[in-house]
Amino acid sequence: MSSYQPTSKPSSRRQVNSSESSEASQASSSQYSWGSSTGSSNLSPGDALSESVDPTIHPTTLIHAHRLDAPAKLEDLAQKISLIKELLDQRLPPLSTPVSQYLLVVHIPKPLFSDIESQPNIFKGVRATLFPNRHQVLYKIMPDEQHDQIIAFFHDGLGKKLGDMGLSSFGGDFLFRNSTRTRGLSNSKEPDLWFGPYNVNVNGGGRGRYPSLVLEVGFSESSSQLRNDAHWWFTNSSEQTRLVVLIHANRGSSSGDNSSPWAVDIEVWTEVPNPSSHQTRDRPTNSLKCTQSARVKDGSVTGAPLILDFETLMRRPPVNPLEGNVVLDAGWIRIVCAEVGP
Template sequence: MASSASPTTEPPVFELGTTLEIPPAALEQNQELPFSIANFKKAVTDRLQALDGGDDTQLWIVFSDFDYSKLKYIDRLRYPIRLQLDGSKLIVKMVGPVHELMHISLIQLIQRDMGRMGLEPIRDYVGLGSTRHQHRSNNSFKEADSALAPITSPEWPSLVIEAGWAETLARLHIDAQWWLSAQVPPNSTTALVVLVSFTKSQRTFRLERYELVTVGRSVVTRSAPLGVRNLATCTAVTTIDIRSTPPIITGAPFVLPFAGIMRRPPIAPERNVSMSAVELEAWATTIARIRNL
């Protein structure tokens, strides 16, 4: 059952500056732990065990005073985590089965629609997975959940997907801000960020599309000499409520602009990527069935 009703929760709009500030609320007010290898291994192991036991209320761990020389050692541990570094602060995101299934199956849906218009992986675009990317400020890096880029400029993702639980949406919104502010022209930039989350209590999936929107400003500043500012703005929201049969879907189809993904205008039969209510229903109900949501 599809509906065009607008969502009741309005996603925030972020103004992008030259520095990236992460409000404490976006990290669920997690207490920062002083970094050491022993603290890292214990905290991550405990949190992963809690996640396996069904406790997914806290998906991030924050370490202060991170020793960058230990990064290679952490990588060799091969924990199911994503890493983000901001200055001396290391942010660790836990990765669980539902989380992985949400973003992997979603990017497969996107690639399937790209295939319908004649685009092929390797020939036209590449999947970048969770490759680590450096922010233009040079004191921050981040790993996406899923990402892809056109083969003409594969060094930086054009489309990024970040997944999590709806209880952590504040943190996911900051993820969108990070990607959309990470590079500036003439470097390749991220044009589209898709946030995908699930609310257990309401058994509802939520997709948000974030893009940079340029708006004029009345006061010219040093940081915006042309009198404009860029806002990381949510430009589309789709929800799939699986409590009923069939599910109640709002905001379908979920559309991704072609130019944002491929960094060029479409040439017929190319068009925007579109996921219909039928496709989104199958996506959501399959995840729910496989992971017993």
């Protein structure tokens, strides 16, 4: 499906800056904590999400996110997203003030929310977390070229690694899905990239709803939210998604130093036992943690290689001599992150 195009554009960059700077000022002055609000908050729990204590959404995301209240039609959403994309493009290095890549949409009329639910991927380069009980949506927005390049290189690079083992998507071994909406316990979410073994995800019944690996991409200011997203995939898949890769790009110095290099952090999150083996409703036996990380800065890679466990990825043990853990070496990581930067 083609992406939705807004029917109107902002009249000037000055209009964009004025509108968004006002919102950023309001958000920065607010106070938000888990389940409580003080002062004159732009995003109080009552006005934001009924799941305000749900770890799906990090408090800092709610504080700094752009906000759209009671949009009347899809064109309102499209125009707001276009404004934020333009603002993100303007605020690439040198930076003055970081700009949130999240848009929180609240009080959505029921007919419009139904349209949003029925048309996934309507906005190009935008990922949505939907909260049906309150008719609210949290959108993640990134500049198209960098976002798409990271996803494309990761997709192709992982496919080649598996191809070297004699596996292929055309051979019915695995499949990729771009931003496929997945339903969780109380909401639904779109990842940047969805991967799973073909036989499980096509013939596996209910298990096929959940990927074995998810890729989530964002800016460094969104790292807390991305890490919450990793937990979301584990808990909302009944612990079937046990491999999440996070890539977040550091957009450089806020001092205006145009020579400040970009840095890209890659984290691999996998299932690990909780320190205590005593399981309760609030403390399950296992959880998802960052177990490996690497950084790309000024062309150099530290922390490589990163290892993706074959059995976790394919949901089966290796069956031929070529199959084994996927090794993401420094060269592979450098290529995936090659297009990140000003």
